[in-house]
Amino acid sequence: MGLPNASGDLSTEVEVDAFRRLFPLRFYEKHLLESIRPDARPLGRARETTIALGAVASANGSALAKIGSTTMLAAIKMEVMTPSLETPDEGCIGLLPLAARFPVSLSLLKTPGRPAEAAPVVAKQLSDTILSSGMINLKELSLVSGKAAWMAYLDIYCLDADGALFDTALLSAVAAFSHLEIPVVSLNDDGKIVLSEEQGLSDREPVNKEKRKINLSSVPFSLTCVLHKNYILADPTAEEESIMDTIVTVVLDSSSQLVSLQKPGGTVLAYTSAIQDCIALTRQRVKELQKILEEAISGMEVD
Amino acid sequence: MEYVSPEGLRLDGRRPMEMRQLRAEIGTVAKANGSAVFEMGNTKVIAAVYGPREVQNRSQQINDQALVRCEYSMANFSTGDRMRKPKGDRRSTEISLVIRQTMEACILTHLMPRSQIDIFVQVLQADGGTRSACINAATLALADAGIPMRDIVTSCSAGYLNSTPLLDLNYIEDSAGGPDVTVGILPKLDKVTLLQMDAKLPVDIFENVMGLAIEGCKAIANYIREVRTVVCFLLSAKSSISFP
Amino acid sequence: MEVDREDGRSQNQLRPLACSRNILHRAHGSASWSQGDTKVLAAVYGPKAGTKKNENPEKACIEVIWKPKTGQIGKPEKEYEMILKRTLESVCILTVNPNTTTSIIVQVVNDDGALLPSAINAACMALVDAGIPMKHLAVAVCCCVAKSGYVILDPTKLEEQQKMKAFAYLVFPNSVHSVLPEGSLRVEGEPIENGIITSVTHGIMSVDDYFYCLERGRAASVKLSDFLRRNLQQQSTDSSKAG
Amino acid sequence: MAAKPGSAPVTYSPNLGQKTRPPIFKDNDLDWVRPDGRGFHQCRPAFFRTGAVNSASGSAYAELGSTKVIVSVFGPRESKKAMMYSDTGRLNCNVSYTTFATPVRGQGSDHKEFSSMLHKALEGAIMLETFPKTTVDVFALVLESGGSDLPVVISCASLALADAGIMMYDLVAAVSVSCLGKNLVIDPVLEEESYQDGSLMLTCMPSRYEVTQLTFTGEWSTPDINEAMQLCLDACNKLGKVMRTCLKEAASGSQE
């Protein structure tokens, strides 16, 4: 660890930007001493978060979620399938979140190539989380028992990556599900499910008159934190994630049950107190996110 | 199903020991260093050789011999039903490897160190025995490119159906599921360089079938020599005109 | 609370452990780890020169390749690779061999529950066998929260599928034998072996359940690290005898 | 219960076959109204914004009617090792659709045809010699397809390149025209495209008055070609102005 001392003399002379590039860790540590981060946030605060529902008209449900500059677009398309024999009255969620299909962040500044590599991992974690949280009752996706059920294809595109990929992906997915409007369909002569209005079958009884929205119970929300020494930094940027590599992601549902707690390695060992702090931060964050989502939904209804 | 009629005729009217019509043509691809078309009945294969030339991928360079590469591909219209297979499937990778190994064995690779020879074979029509046809076409193309070889390699297949050894199987006979013995030989040295079989066969019958295939190879070798002499003759005639 | 387990274990009891090292000749280090019927083979190649693209050349790079028992590599395997890579990176001393790559190949021989922890233990032993510099060992445990609320350790596949509502994979450092008086190696008032290297959970549990899992996992990790220590000492004396 | 690979159930979209037969065009059917009520020679209002993606060197978002496109540009950065030395820069273009861009769920894969068309439309405008040995990557993602996708992608990509500070002779504006019966319809929507008799796409550098890419499909007579090209050139001029204002606004915004 000779570097910090060697840089001691330099640090007074070089400009801030150069110092940041040359000694990123020291740059951050100097900020952390003052309990502030380079983007003027206190350690425990998340970045500005916005949700825009209905970003894509061609999908049945869609949402654009933005945490800081990390941007994810989630959209759901509903298709009809024949349910499996074991679960004749259940639908299915085709979870194919292609979290980072869009080759982002290959620029030289950020850790190159991260999202493309991280995509399958984020996708797997996301589908585990959504399915194990029990957010969606698959029975609601049934149309005709044993004959037809909905398959909800969820696709997530990462438009801009700047840390906290999983949080943004989960938020966009949850928002897209809450925006989802199931089309009115009826059964035609061939035993196929078709849209009611367009086939001139409006005289027929729609199969799903009631079920136009999905009831979301116990919605999961997440917060990613970075641990460094004794500090806990909530909602890290990509730069923070790459410099301080101990990442803890906590997912809690609306009744404060733990859905997932991921800490894949990292130089810092997490002790009970740190874990407790992370969970406490997540609890606050869940409340924030719930409010943001509610506002977005009520904003939609006013329109 | 009956593959050999009581009169001793095969489905396409051949005798069991009869080979299909052979046809070869040299120098069909103008831009290649060497090229040839080889036809065995309805099976038609085109081969092109590029090289010896600088190695494209430096990491593959071999310091004491030439790098031989081979790629086999089938045209979409080469089979009865139109196929739409992606390039580079397992079968073509395997055949590429077989051809490469066979040709590598006869090329004097040590004479061309740090260089690369590419052999590309394209099947225009597949009617059984594409493997053999490809090897024969590749031999001709290599000879056309003037690449030094120990000997030419010729290849022919033979099978065993209805208790009869059959030479040079066509597609219907090939897909009957019987044994299919593909042999490649160096005719002058009288050595076998390739031998493939993928079925169960008693040893004494196998020897018979293999012997038949070797006879086929020799016949092809004679034909190939003939083609080459004609070409050489034409070439010398041409050069005598342009450089009197 | 008494819990019936199919194999008659108590809820905190681990399955019989077995570990042998240096079983592959071509690899620089190798180990097989079995925990009941779950068996994993790990091989280490390296360090070899150069890092892959996108990796920091100022540090040693660790590459993990997960080979499932059957089938192709899918998203779950990618996730395992990522977790294993991150875990091992935090255990190894990466600054010793900068600009090198160490590959760890994990072959699943049989999966009967607690697969990822077994793989981590196997990989860790293989690294020791290869002589890769490490800060400490990583000791991995699987804790399960059953539908009826109790916590069991080291579940079998059957238990994972039928009874469990959630489980946590936890990785801790091995317990330290110190010449210093008890308690000197404490961070924030907790012994170092209580720090979590890796935590992965699936399924819904309450926060209290998670902390209970942590407690149980820590207790088990002490036993596991004793086993590892004994195993390492035993084999090193074996080899010195043979030599 | 996520679909496991291999055992994925077969699904179909309920709105397949929804298309009603197109209206028949009489020779002088000028009363016909376009689906969105525009005039035949009227483009959709264009909205452009640069700097939509922070992690890219340059990016732009474009929205014309329901066609929504986002383009990000990376580079110039070091070419791949396997590439041979080149004394001019390389341009690598990639156009892909999101799975939900089209009415029926697609595969979301790369669109090879559009990728190569985008490359051809841009290569004439970029000063490749200003960044030797390096590559500029242009990634376009069609978020929602609402007709005239390729022209929008091209215009948007040229804005993203400008945003990334890549040297260009001029911006590239692109417009397409559909031929429906005897009528020429500019900037067609998806519905019009699906039953067009012919189409023409023109990309040009408005200030230099040079065509960088031009494609025709369908049968065209010479007077039609002249008319359609003139229509496109005029529209490109106007589009170019909109793009220019967008860049100016972005530049003045960043100065403040």
Next chain:
Amino acid sequence: MVGLSVGEKHFIQGGIAQDLRSDGRKRLTYRPIYVETGVIPQAHGSARVRLGATDVIASVKAELGKPSALQPDKGNIAIYVDCSPTAAPMFEVGRGGEELSTELSVALQRCLLGGKSGAGAGIDPTSLVVVEGKVCWDLYIDGLVISSDGNLLDALAAAIKAALSNTGIPKVDVAADATSDEQPEVNISDEEFLQFDTSGIPVIVTLTKVGRHYIVDATSEEESQMSSAVSISVNRKGHICGLMKRGGVGLDPSIILDMISVAKHVSEQLINKLDSEIAAAEASEEES
């Protein structure tokens, strides 16, 4: 990749400027075209076209299929081009060949199949329908590049035209009593074949701009010197059936209009030449 020295480049450019190209042709002269039909017996129609050292094969296969729901009165036609690595080592799997193949396929589809509604197509897709909305012929046209020395697109278009002239689609009888919603039974005749009307199939003329002039039928050496190129497909009536600019620098609109009129002029001779070659090839095939 064509590696040329500066001298060679000047020689090519200078020759074009003086209307005398390296192989003795004028700027608007094609290389001799050789057509051979029926080269692939397994296909319904096939042809091989040689244009100097450029050598391509086109085959036509027809399969019974179902028309799409959107256009029940039209058959489906698909064109695929494959560049064999024999033509150039560049076309090896995973190296550039696929890109060129896609580009050529798209260009041919654009030029030969007309607009989305099928108007202006070289082959009338309605002639492929057997029972409206139920059964139709799916036509698969495959092009294969065996040897490449420039101007692949023109050669492929000519080969496809020849292959379609050579194509005989089996006559199909439909069982009359089929009910409306069932798939009707069909009998494929082995003896009677239907021929296509190929007179409307356009040819493609690619004009390559080198320096201030443009040339037709460029060899690969000449193509390496191009500043831009435009491919124009023209039918017998002199109508443009498709056009695409193939990269390169920008062009003034008036130059493009000029190129179109030149292409029209050149296409007349090309169509006549090609038709007579096809007729000769067909005749020689029947003889043999």
